Amino acid sequence: MDDLLRRLRAGLPAEALITDPDVTPSYARDMAGFCPAGTPAVVVLPRTVEQVQHVMRTATALRVPVVPQGARTGLSGAANATDGCVVLSLVRMDRILDIDPVDRIAVVEPGVVNAVLSRAVAEHGLSYPPDPSSWETCTIGGNIGTASGGLCCVKYGVTAEYVLGLDVVLADGRLLSTGRRTAKGVAGYDLTRLFVGSEGSLGIVVRAVLALRPKPPAQLALAAEFASTADACAAVCAIMERGHTPSLLELMDSTTVRAVNRLGRMGLPDTTAALLLAAFDTPDPAADLAAVGELCTAAGATGVVPADDPAESELLLQARRMSLPALEAVSTATMIDDVCVPRSRLAEMLDGTAAIADAHDLTIGVCAHAGDGNTHPVVCFDHTDPDESRRARASFDAIMALGLELGGTITGEHGVGVLKKEWLARELGPVGLELQRGIKRTFDPLGILNPGKLF
Known part of the structure; x- marks a missing residue:
């Protein structure tokens, strides 16, 4: 410990180091439950690339594990500390280095908050589409680490599709530049994509070149109520099959609808089995909403309410934002699952989750990015009750098993971290797991970068 601190201080300003044992535990974990977390030896908050390099050279020399962190809004334990590690918090590297309206790119440091970037590029008539629900607090570095998504993914895609290039400090302190600033480029292996979603296990992202899009028109939304999840999911399939491109297509089950009613007094009928929200930011959104409304009615919607203007649309969408x-x-605690299935199997996923809730005598609400088939079952339980906690964990595993049975994946946007390590091995299979571990050894032969995550 003394040698570690001495070497770190040799290349870092005093304000970059936190050693107070009353403070360092506050950096121990992200927002995920059921995930072990250790006590860091020290927390480092660098401001420059050179400072990050110094940390990694020191860690390599002393064989000390390093856990990179952003805003710690993650939901899989990927940012959880290990005992005796260096927590490398990148939140102070928060500069927007460039916004180029001609090339439609932004160059940013990893600590830039998603919402801050979105507002900055909007001043240039541009947008950065990926919008996780924690966008007001989560950082771009964290978004890249977990390959995060958001509400607009159905039309605009996920973080991976907007990362053009990266500067990455490797485990031994070398600086690697990947990717490009150009609209096209296929030179060599796509190392940029390899780092996106790697959860800090291959290197430390210190700069990102991000693609931007023209700012879209204000969107209009509708809400459609259904008496069954099957009818709601049939409407989702019809919307996508007919070639519509909504900017948002979200679904809430009856448990979530009732919870939103209790919290926000939204006035939604408690008889609603599923609520579907659709939005369009097209040149004629009203016409698109009318067409989608007809499809919802044909699928069995008991009520369709289109908004007349953006302000009314925001009121409709408020219900979805209140879901979590x-x-x-x-209850006193929640576990948020992140299972993505083919859109054609969405109804089976929702009905199967309801059956799991009944079998384990738990409340489990589901909100979903329906256009992507990405479901977020939220297991509600009393964490002070050992038996209820056990049933919560069992239900969580049952939901992930169901997702794989339906041809899905254990995570659409939250990542693996600690929470889903066992399930990653099941999804990848032995050959896939062996190759991924080989990639990890190539970039991090000493195993000091975010150990215990993913594998």
């Missing part, structure tokens, strides 16, 4: 806080208010 509403479900968190149901």
Whole structure:
């Protein structure tokens, strides 16, 4: 410990180091439950690339593990500390280095908050589409580490599709530049994509070149109520099959609807089995909403309410944004799953999750990015009750098993971290797991970068 601190201090300003044992535990974990977390030896908050390099050279020399962190809004334990590690918090590297309206790119440091970037590029008539629900606090570095998504993924895609290039400090302190600033480029292996979603296990992202898009028109939304999840999912399939491109297509099950009603007094009928929200930011959104409304009615919607203007649309979408806080208010703790299935199997996923809730005698609400088939079952339980906690974990595993049975994946946007290590091995299979571990050894032969995550 003394040698570690001495070497770190040799290349870092005093304000970059936190050693107070009353403070360092506050950097121990992200927002995921059921994930072990250790006690860091020291927390480092660098401001420059050179400072990050110094940390990694020191860690390599002393064989000390390093856990990179952003805003710690993650939901899989990927940012959780290990005992005796260096927590490398990148939140102070928060500069927007360039916004180029001609090339439609932004160059940013990893600590830039997603919402800050979005507002900055909007001043140039541009947008950065990936919008995780924590966009007001989560950082671009964290978004890259977990390959995060958001509400607009159905039309605009996920983080990986917007990362053009990266500067990455490797485990031994070398600086690697990947990718490009150009609109096209296929030179060599795509190392940029390899780092996106690697959860800090291959290197430390210190700069990112991000693609931007023209700022879209204000969107209009509708809400459609259904008496069954099967009808709601049939409407989703019809919308996508007919070639519509909504900017948002979200679904809430009856448990979530009731929770939102209790928290926000939204006035949604408690008889609603599923609520579907669709939005368009096209040149004629009203016409698109009318067409989608007809499809919802044909699928069995008991009510379709289109908004007349953007302000009314925001009121409709408020119900979806309240989903997680509403479900968190149901009990003392929640576990948020992140299973993505083919859109054609979405109804089976929702109905199967309801059956799992009944079997384990738990409240489990589901909100979903329906256009992507990405479901977020939220398991509500009393963490002070050992038996209920056990049933919560069992239900979580049952939901992931169901997702794989339906041809899906264990995570659409939250990542693997600690929470889903066992399930990653099941999804990849032995050959896939062996190759991925080989990639890890190539970039991090000493195993000091975010150990215990993913594998």
